[in-house]
Amino acid sequence: MNTQEILSKLHISELGQMQKDASDAVLHTDRDVVILAPTGSGKTLAYLLPLVQRLDAAIEEVQAVVIVPSRELALQSNDVFRSMGCGLRSMCLYGGRPTMDEHRAIQKVRPQVIFATPGRLNDHLDKQNFAASDVRWLVIDEFDKCLRMGFRAEMEKAVDGLPTVERRILLSATDAEEMPRFVRMGRTERVDYLDEEETTPERIGLYVVHSPEKDKLNTLVMLLRDFGAQQTIVFLNYRDGVERTAKFLTEKGYVVSAFHGGLDQRQREEAIYRFANRSANILVSTDLASRGLDIPDVENIVHYNLPVGEEEFVHRVGRTGRWDATGRAFMLLGPEEHMPEYVTVPTEDYVPANPTAPVAMPVMSTLYIGKGKKDKISKGDILGFLCKTCSLSSSDIGRIDVYERFAYVAVSRKLAKKTMEKAKGAKIKGLKTVVELAF
Template sequence: MDKILDTLGIELNPMQEASSEAILHSDKDVVVLSPTGTGKTYAYLIPLACLMDKSKEEVQAIVLVPGRELAKQSAQVVTDMKCGIRAMALYGGRPTMDEHRILRETKPQILFATPGRLNDHLDKGNFGTESVQWLVIDEFDKCLEMGFQNEMEQVVGKLPTVRHRILLSATEAESIPKFVRLQKSERIDYRSSEGGNRNRIRFFQLKSESKDKLESLSNLLLYLGEKSSIVFLNYRDAVVRTATYLQEKGFGVSLFHGGLEQKEREAALYRFANGSANILVSTNLGARGLDIPDVDSIIHYHLPESKDEYVHRVGRTARWDKEGNSYFILGPEEQIPEYVEQETESFSLPESLPEIKQPTMATLYIGKGKNDKISKGDIVGYLCKKGGLASSDIGKIDVMPRFTYVAVSRTKILQVLKLTKGEKIKGLNTVVEEIR
């Protein structure tokens, strides 16, 4: 375990220590309840990696998650741990056949999957289940809330060899369904502890004279400047309307909701995570499973419709030991919801506001990825040699199976597009485009 912690450069917090102790040294199933942003993914993955047999090529652990973003991010955490465990994410929006081919090639030992897609693979016999000992349900309350109960029950019924179950959430479901088949369980509840992020968040309320709060939102974002902010709304069409308004004003915006195609959702998140857009306008889909560490402010354009929504929205800021802010924009007839226990300060914008500044980075799409034996080093070399960049002009690089997203200095974007046109990477023709 110490080697993994050194690789990640972290120390376990009290919740993670308690979870690790229970998973490593108890025969009981484990239920972990802890605020969003406290590191529940590490809390179960680090001890699980220590228990798994690296010499076996079969799947030994399955993690059920409510959405593809959490599946992908969790699989990436295993890669970042460099612990010798192979991981893979399974989710809808791409052909099951393609995933089956990758399963055969990579022989993952841990799978992160949405319930429907996992059932598809299990029904087709695309991997063996005889060695599956651990079943983890991450954000189990959200899985139930999203109507996955029947699909999860089917999954559990197809995994007869499971011996250990781990359930994690920031909020508690009304009851844990019997089909989960919890044995005697150890409950680790840190929801009310000082380890939560709300002690590191300041809460503000901003009054809008108009029911249409777009001008108030725009002025607040001007005040916040280049800092990273997520604006939450309750409806997809409102997300589109708000994002369009801000884009036309000149803000650096990504929009995110469940109606987007998978590639559009991925591009929106990458632009926000790598600093190419400092504002993410999102439905409550963005309140779960997004591990973006440096979100400065959460803005409630629409009030959360429930306490759980509120908890998970606020959990996007002040992750780990960071600090953050939460702003409620209140229309003429709106008030802070009763379930908000924190004291909120009245906030007034100054008369003089700064001009809009575009983010310092932009995102490039390069049409080659891991399947083409392309590494981050190859990307850096290509952009420096062919695109005329210095290494300091290059930011976050995400190499996917078939393509790559890379953040580059916004002032150099036209130069890169011009110089790389028609140029090959490792002898391969490729497409290089800006993601807007």
């Protein structure tokens, strides 16, 4: 399958220059490749598009391993890979679920590409749950984070466990001060699109909102009222701050997803899912959400707590203005707070124009459908059912995800109740099923 066919499936008209240069470096040189580009510029496709052209669909074993720092990035990268429809099989491996369950899935799926966090990858390598001898490609996404001291021992072990790697691709939105020897980089081609002077892309406006009180919750509410139903991520530095802020906003009537490292796997995945399919219009999070998420329609970023450093600032702001879209980032400053020195781009003071506007609800709701892949149900089946049986138009329907035994579908919030009423007792492909509100 050629690149244009894949882009057509992804509804992308043309690649950016960074992605073209990255493809050239992977396809037309025999060197290891380092890709440096701002957050939101499309680095995942920059390596996946040329990588799939270098893999052999006839080889049944794992040929490429992609190491990522978080389960969220593993899941998301795997989703992008599968949506490419390139005829290759993939899996993601990460902590928070039994290794044995993943091993059974590896035996069933026979992946040719694996997306994995370092620790979980080592678990499988130790147990020889897949053959490392056929792995020729190693990708390290967000290598600046993967190669920090906290990951270094696990990373070194993982690289040592893949002795047959011939080519390496490393990606990041910030450059690393040094490249550890254990990565074993050979002759290297650099695709560098970082601007050392630019911490915020020109397509993202940066604004300052002054809070008269040290506790900025009331100022945050006025700002969110001004945003209406726009998708917004509110960043805080600590878990307890996330919980407190999410609870406060929920009590005010907002539909909020809270996201931090203290949640279990299912809670984290559900929080991101609700926000990504627009069933929640506010995501309150620690810096865990500043990397590894590719949610394209985030209009606003709010720094409730100032980022602890420039790198955190860059990655937070990069959650909006994905690819060529525009976005806005807001710094909430209390009476004794000042703009960090690393923010060198011009800012504007922002005063909410509609601070007393009513609380805006998300545009979508998520419905649960009690049939899935085991029942031979596809996305197209669900789309047809909603349009024909429930009288929805395609514009009323958002993201559809089909799992083994059930499915989720986002529908217009205004039509969710009516949709459930019409679906009651109806059949999908001749099968009666439950259709109810998930969240």
